[in-house]
Amino acid sequence: MLSTMRFKIIAIILCFTLSVLGKSISEKQTDPDWWKHAVFYQIYPRSFKDSNNDGDGDLKGILQKLSHLKDAGVDALWMSPIMESPQVDQGYDISDYYTIDSIFGNMDDLKNLIHEVHELGLRVILDFVPNHTSDQHEWFKASENGTEEYKDYYVWVDGTPDKPPNNWLSNFRGSAWTWSEKRQQYYLHQFMEQQPDLNYRHPKVHEEMKNILRYYMDLGIDGFRIDAMLCAYEDEELRDEPRSYLPGVGPDESKYLLHIYTNHQPETYELLYEWRQFVDEYAEKHNVETKVLMTEASGTFNQTIYYYGHPDGSTLGAHFCFNFFLIENFNLNISNAYDIMRIVYNWVDDLPKIFIPNWVIGNHDNRRAATRYGPDDRDGWNMLAQLLPGIAVTYNGEEFGQEDGEVTYEQGQDPSARNRSIFEQVSRDFERTPLQWDNTTNAGFNEGAKTWLPVSKKYHELNLASQLDENELSHYNIYKTLVQKRQESPARIGTTDIWALSEDSFVLKRSYENKHIVLAFKLGWHNHTEEESILIPGISCENGTIALTNVGSNYTIGSSVNLQDLKLRPHESLVLDITC
Ligand SMILES: *[C@@H]1O[C@H](CO)[C@@H](O)[C@H](O)[C@H]1NC(C)=O
Ligand SMILES: *[C@@H]1O[C@H](CO)[C@@H](O)[C@H](O)[C@H]1NC(C)=O
Ligand SMILES: *[C@@H]1O[C@H](CO)[C@@H](O)[C@H](O)[C@H]1NC(C)=O
Ligand SMILES: *[C@@H]1O[C@H](CO)[C@@H](O)[C@H](O)[C@H]1NC(C)=O
Ligand SMILES: *[C@@H]1O[C@H](CO)[C@@H](O)[C@H](O)[C@H]1NC(C)=O
Ligand SMILES: *[C@@H]1O[C@H](CO)[C@@H](O)[C@H](O)[C@H]1NC(C)=O
Ligand SMILES: *[C@@H]1O[C@H](CO)[C@@H](O)[C@H](O)[C@H]1NC(C)=O
Ligand SMILES: *[C@@H]1O[C@H](CO)[C@@H](O)[C@H](O)[C@H]1NC(C)=O
Ligand SMILES: CC(=O)N[C@H]1CO[C@H](CO)[C@@H](O)[C@@H]1O
Ligand SMILES: [Ca+2]
Ligand SMILES: [Ca+2]
Numbered sequence: 403m404l405s406t407m408r409f410k411i412i413a414i415i416l417c418f419t420l421s422v423l424g425k426s427i428s429e430k431q432t433d434p435d436w437w438k439h440a441v442f443y444q445i446y447p448r449s450f451k452d453s454n455n456d457g458d459g460d461l462k463g464i465l466q467k468l469s470h471l472k473d474a475g476v477d478a479l480w481m482s483p484i485m486e487s488p489q490v491d492q493g494y495d496i497s498d499y500y501t502i503d504s505i506f507g508n509m510d511d512l513k514n515l516i517h518e519v520h521e522l523g524l525r526v527i528l529d530f531v532p533n534h535t536s537d538q539h540e541w542f543k544a545s546e547n548g549t550e551e552y553k554d555y556y557v558w559v560d561g562t563p564d565k566p567p568n569n570w571l572s573n574f575r576g577s578a579w580t581w582s583e584k585r586q587q588y589y590l591h592q593f594m595e596q597q598p599d600l601n602y603r604h605p606k607v608h609e610e611m612k613n614i615l616r617y618y619m620d621l622g623i624d625g626f627r628i629d630a631m632l633c634a635y636e637d638e639e640l641r642d643e644p645r646s647y648l649p650g651v652g653p654d655e656s657k658y659l660l661h662i663y664t665n666h667q668p669e670t671y672e673l674l675y676e677w678r679q680f681v682d683e684y685a686e687k688h689n690v691e692t693k694v695l696m697t698e699a700s701g702t703f704n705q706t707i708y709y710y711g712h713p714d715g716s717t718l719g720a721h722f723c724f725n726f727f728l729i730e731n732f733n734l735n736i737s738n739a740y741d742i743m744r745i746v747y748n749w750v751d752d753l754p755k756i757f758i759p760n761w762v763i764g765n766h767d768n769r770r771a772a773t774r775y776g777p778d779d780r781d782g783w784n785m786l787a788q789l790l791p792g793i794a795v796t797y798n799g800e801e802f803g804q805e806d807g808e809v810t811y812e813q814g815q816d817p818s819a820r821n822r823s824i825f826e827q828v829s830r831d832f833e834r835t836p837l838q839w840d841n842t843t844n845a846g847f848n849e850g851a852k853t854w855l856p857v858s859k860k861y862h863e864l865n866l867a868s869q870l871d872e873n874e875l876s877h878y879n880i881y882k883t884l885v886q887k888r889q890e891s892p893a894r895i896g897t898t899d900i901w902a903l904s905e906d907s908f909v910l911k912r913s914y915e916n917k918h919i920v921l922a923f924k925l926g927w928h929n930h931t932e933e934e935s936i937l938i939p940g941i942s943c944e945n946g947t948i949a950l951t952n953v954g955s956n957y958t959i960g961s962s963v964n965l966q967d968l969k970l971r972p973h974e975s976l977v978l979d980i981t982c
Contacts, residue, residue: 437625437694437721438758439894440477441788441885442527442795446766447481447506448492449836449855450798452848459836459847461507461515467839470866472522474801474878475885479519480527480627480696482766484512488538490596491817492834493529494629495536499614516622525624527694532611533630534597541610542598546585554604557590558582559640569642570664573633574818575654578664592633592664594817602635602673612680619684625694628677628720631709632699634670637663666705674709674719682718695720696760700730703748713754722760722793725749728786729768734775739902739925742786746900746910750791759792764800770833771797773806781880781952782923782975788884789910789921789977791898796881799837802866803877807835807858815855831855840867875953883950887977892919901939906930907970909938918980920946926972936968943982950977 451463461484471479483493486501493503502508519526535542544552559567559579566579567588572595579588580595590599600607615626643659651657674697681693697720699709707713709723727745731737749759763783764771772780780803787794809831811822819829836853838861839846844853845861858864869876887893896914903909905928910921922936946965951957952975963978970976 443476457852461511478525497536497538530626628697635667738905739908743902764797778973801881806832838865920978923975924970946978946980
């Protein structure tokens with residue numbers, strides 16, 4: 403009796419403590435490994451859903467559409483930056499890390515969103531931009547002002563107005579140095595001049611960043627996606643970078659130089675390892691679920707994996723570092739099925755086993771997957787991204803095959819493309835047009851008022867609502883089925899093999915015991931028009947069952963096929979269940 407009582411009191415105190423800590427984390431969210439096989443869904447907030455009809459997507463809009471994420475079956479959402487910003491670089495220029503930009507709502511909206519996301523059993527990841535602030539941030543104003551406390555928050559270097567300290571270039575063209583009349587010094591900016599780089603050689607900056615991470619973890623945020631990590635540190639000696647000699651690249655363009663002194667510096671990895679330790683300690687101390695760090699740092703394979711941590715596992719970094727290889731190392735004009743095979747083997751076999759591979763086929767910086775890989779192949783690419791081992795990342799709209807929008811130079815908003823002659827080539831506006839929810843005015847993004855970027859004209863035919871009917875094969879239904887299929891043993895914990903059968907076709911096989919999930923995909927590139935016979939290597943049995951096809955395939959889902967007589971037409975992709 404007494405002991406039951408004591409137990410109850412302890413239980414009450416425990417519950418009380420947990421709720422006081424403000425972790426609105428329900429019981430189902432206590433899996434420390436939840437991220438290891440998760441689908442992360444990237445929301446571009448300004449383009450997702452506009453709740454108040456002012457033309458910009460917002461947090462209340464995301465709230466209204468949470469049921470869609472639940473329906474799609476994804477595990478977590480990651481929002482591109484929502485903190486206060488002059489929006490010179492669409493929120494990647496933050497002027498106050500502790501305030502939500504009024505475009506998107508306010509801190510209460512965020513708290514509410516976190517709560518609702520958790521209620522649905524999902525997680526929410528915040529974009530964290532540590533390399534630079536906006537030039538409108540109070541720190542920068544004070545730093546430029548010479549205010550003692552903030553003097554060294556940024557990278558200031560002596561010089562004369564006509565001679566920058568070295569040849570470093572901004573990612574967005576031109577010198578990475580801007581002269582400050584006020585301070586009579588140069589400041590560094592690896593991006594726009596309105597995005598001054600923070601100085602990580604100053605201990606106070608480390609402290610500030612940890613305070614920000616702690617603040618949002620206290621609110622219940624489940625992790626951070628770290629922006630532009632590769633740029634955190636620069637060479638202390640400010641050495642000139644060598645030329646790349648890439649053909650057709652002008653001296654103003656970032657690619658003119660090899661960024662050996664401004665990207666992937668050794669201290670940059672150390673900084674990330676420090677943050678990993680910080681969030682791990684936080685989770686342990688507060689007895690909450692793993693706080694996940696995912697980081698953006700495109701580079702070579704070796705440069706990329708060190709962001710995960712030391713390959714021997716002695717030091718950990720991000721839980722995963724985005725694998726952009728299927729985007730960046732893949733040029734539709736020249737790449738083929740052998741390249742896909744190589745990229746997959748690279749990430750599956752060469753990644754130290756303690757790390758989890760991840761697959762990204764689109765984001766807000768690259769043309770949409772459906773456009774880039776070709777609209778006829780969009781289902782096949784979703785099949786690939788979802789059936790590969792580890793983590794899948796989906797850029798909003800990919801789940802129903804949204805294509806690039808149509809944006810003119812006059813309508814464009816991307817600062818990196820404010821030059822007419824290069825607009826088509828570099829603008830990131832095309833992949834950022836509003837999400838196409840349905841066939842009402844403005845695709846259901848808002849109620850028909852203006853929109854910050856034009857809604858694609860394709861929305862009448864290409865929208866989510868038209869793909870919801872479960873009796874009809876649609877891009878969205880295919881995506882949903884794939885996300886469910888990830889839970890089956892072969893996809894979740896099975897072995898991985900991939901074979902290019904020709905330039906144009908490949909087979910991916912995931913196997914667990916006698917069960918196999920096989921993707922057979924004929925890309926249909928380089929104007930291949932003929933049917934191709936597909937023999938699945940390493941399978942001895944006669945028959946398989948069609949689990950899924952692309953939209954437009956002649957194969958019937960649920961039917962049995964003779965594996966000795968499998969033929970694919972260009973752009974056809976099949977997922978097969980095989981038991982033997
Ligand atoms: C600039 O410096 C002056 C004098 O030190 C100080 O009064 C002012 O508050 C500073 N402004 C900012 C934005 O820090
Ligand atoms: C891989 O990258 C790490 C971190 O930059 C570096 O220490 C190591 O020497 C590199 N190894 C190779 C083989 O390039
Ligand atoms: C592919 O080739 C076309 C036509 O030559 C060219 O316009 C386009 O820029 C190329 N795409 C890439 C990614 O190189
Ligand atoms: C725009 O780009 C073209 C081609 O790269 C270049 O020649 C021109 O100087 C640029 N104009 C501006 C205003 O940056
Ligand atoms: C709009 O979409 C709805 C539901 O998806 C559909 O029933 C209707 O026929 C569509 N109307 C037009 C004009 O396409
Ligand atoms: C495919 O055919 C089209 C139309 O004939 C042509 O424009 C294109 O260059 C061809 N592409 C390749 C990769 O051969
Ligand atoms: C394969 O399918 C064919 C036709 O449906 C059937 O006759 C045959 O028995 C099946 N073979 C096996 C091994 O299941
Ligand atoms: C698939 O169906 C289309 C339309 O019915 C037909 O034209 C085509 O020949 C079929 N292809 C195969 C491989 O059966
Ligand atoms: C992929 C990605 O998030 N890229 C971002 C990198 O950082 C710059 C500057 O913050 C942004 O403009 C990019 O969108
Ligand atoms: Ca709005
Ligand atoms: Ca930096």
